[in-house]
Amino acid sequence: MTVTLPADLADWLARSAEGIDRGDVPAASVLPRLAGAGLTRLAVPQAVGGSGGDAADAVQAVAAVAQHSLAAAFMLWGHRCYTEFLVQTPNAELRGAQLHAILAGERAGASALSNVMKYLAGLEPLQVTARNDGDGIVINGKLPWVTNLRKDGFWVAAAADPVEGGPAIIVSLAHDDPGLVRSDDLSLMGMRSSDTAAVTLTDVRIPRARVISQNAQGWLPGVRPLFIALQCAMTIGLARRALAEAGECGGAGRDVLGPAIEDAARRLDHAQAQVVAGIRSGGFVANTAPLFELRIELAGIAQEAVSLELQAGGGRNFLQEPGRDFARRWREAAFVPLITPSLVQLQGVLAAAKKAA
Numbered sequence: 148m149t150v151t152l153p154a155d156l157a158d159w160l161a162r163s164a165e166g167i168d169r170g171d172v173p174a175a176s177v178l179p180r181l182a183g184a185g186l187t188r189l190a191v192p193q194a195v196g197g198s199g200g201d202a203a204d205a206v207q208a209v210a211a212v213a214q215h216s217l218a219a220a221f222m223l224w225g226h227r228c229y230t231e232f233l234v235q236t237p238n239a240e241l242r243g244a245q246l247h248a249i250l251a252g253e254r255a256g257a258s259a260l261s262n263v264m265k266y267l268a269g270l271e272p273l274q275v276t277a278r279n280d281g282d283g284i285v286i287n288g289k290l291p292w293v294t295n296l297r298k299d300g301f302w303v304a305a306a307a308d309p310v311e312g313g314p315a316i317i318v319s320l321a322h323d324d325p326g327l328v329r330s331d332d333l334s335l336m337g338m339r340s341s342d343t344a345a346v347t348l349t350d351v352r353i354p355r356a357r358v359i360s361q362n363a364q365g366w367l368p369g370v371r372p373l374f375i376a377l378q379c380a381m382t383i384g385l386a387r388r389a390l391a392e393a394g395e396c397g398g399a400g401r402d403v404l405g406p407a408i409e410d411a412a413r414r415l416d417h418a419q420a421q422v423v424a425g426i427r428s429g430g431f432v433a434n435t436a437p438l439f440e441l442r443i444e445l446a447g448i449a450q451e452a453v454s455l456e457l458q459a460g461g462g463r464n465f466l467q468e469p470g471r472d473f474a475r476r477w478r479e480a481a482f483v484p485l486i487t488p489s490l491v492q493l494q495g496v497l498a499a500a501k502k503a504a
Contacts, residue, residue: 262275
């Protein structure tokens with residue numbers, strides 16, 4: 148299945164991409180548009196309210212959105228990750244309480260699990276703690292960078308280290324939990340309408356019914372492949388759009404770039420096919436190294452693609468108005484290596500694994 152955006156959504160994203168990047172379009176308007184087009188239900192079982200299909204459909208949807216706006220795709224990534232956490236949690240009570248609103252886009256879902264992904268890879272300690280308190284759990288710590296924290300309502304998944312010892316747990320925190328404070332939106336260089344902020348947690352007490360997993364180390368391998376694959380999808384969409392724009396430029400001897408554009412497009416297609424094949428087969432669950440390598444490769448292709456777009460467009464791309472969309476894609480490509488786990492962190496994990504082998 149190839150995901151094609153409905154024409155009205157594609158048109159709205161095309162008109163709004165610059166405003167989303169600059170913060171002129173209300174962030175709260177983005178997710179309802181994506182949900183209204185059915186993108187939040189893709190690859191979610193019909194038995195729980197989704198539209199069915201497989202995980203590759205979600206990957207292709209994020210890539211399709213990223214061709215217009217990486218910020219909108221980033222929000223869809225966070226929301227779809229949280230959706231997957233609900234689908235795969237053994238906590239049926241939590242799934243029943245939250246999934247309907249998440250699928251409908253009535254409440255934003257956010258993933259703050261990058262920290263625990265890095266924790267399990269030995270890259271950093273957990274920044275959130277949990278302690279038992281009667282029939283509840285008290286959470287403390289900070290989530291320094293989280294996307295899709297809609298101001299009027301969100302749930303965010305976070306990992307917490309039990310102070311009493313034992314495996315890290317994954318919990319669902321709500322925007323209106325006493326002690327949870329959302330910061331103002333972070334002053335990003337772009338992608339401003341993405342509801343990206345920090346969260347401070349001070350004695351936040353939640354019921355045990357909001358535990359997504361009692362054992363993060365045992366549970367996360369099942370959701371990590373889609374988590375990373377959807378990050379790959381953002382890069383795929385961005386690179387595909389930049390290469391398309393480069394290919395449409397002609398004249399002034401720029402046809403010399405044709406072979407390089409075709410080669411980059413061929414490598415992009417091959418990498419996308421590998422992501423889709425791995426996510427469909429389940430091979431990335433047992434071995435994530437190839438997926439990490441694909442994310443690194445795709446980031447390089449995206450950088451190459453925007454460079455080709457710049458060269459193909461020439462000086463007009465450095466003029467403020469004619470080069471507006473190119474400048475946004477250039478900033479988006481600069482952000483790709485920083486998405487956590489960052490490329491530097493992934494390279495470190497791969498290097499350590501090779502050294503240990």
